[in-house]
Amino acid sequence: MAIDLSTIKIGFSSLSCELFIYRHGKDSQLALDKREAQADVMAAVVEYMMHDSPEGASQIVRFGEKAFEIQVKPVENGQRKRKGKS
Numbered sequence: 001m002a003i004d005l006s007t008i009k010i011g012f013s014s015l016s017c018e019l020f021i022y023r024h025g026k027d028s029q030l031a032l033d034k035r036e037a038q039a040d041v042m043a044a045v046v047e048y049m050m051h052d053s054p055e056g057a058s059q060i061v062r063f064g065e066k067a068f069e070i071q072v073k074p075v076e077n078g079q080r081k082r083k084g085k086s
Contacts, residue, residue: 010037046072 009028010021019041022034049057049072056073 010041045070050074 007023007025008021009024010019011031011034012019018036019038020031020034021037021040022031024030025032049059049070054074056071058069058071061068061070
C-alpha cells in the first residue's frame with residue numbers, strides 16, 4: 001500500500017513550542033497522527049547547510065514578502081560563546 005505523501009506535513013506548535021511531523025486528512029490543519037520532529041528537522045538543516053562548508057554557512061530564506069537569514073557554524077566542545085565575551 002502506497003502512502004500519499006501530500007498528506008504529510010511538518011508543523012510548529014506555538015502551544016508546546018515544538019516542531020512535529022503529522023499526517024492530515026481533508027483538513028490540513030487537523031493532525032490524524034503526529035510525532036515530535038525537532039531533532040530530525042534541525043539535523044537535516046545543519047547537514048544541508050554544512051555540506052561542503054566546514055567553517056559554516058548562511059542562507060537567506062524567503063516566505064512570501066518576508067526574508068530571514070539562517071546561519072550555521074560549528075562550535076568547539078559543543079559550547080556556545082557569549083556575544084562580546086572571549
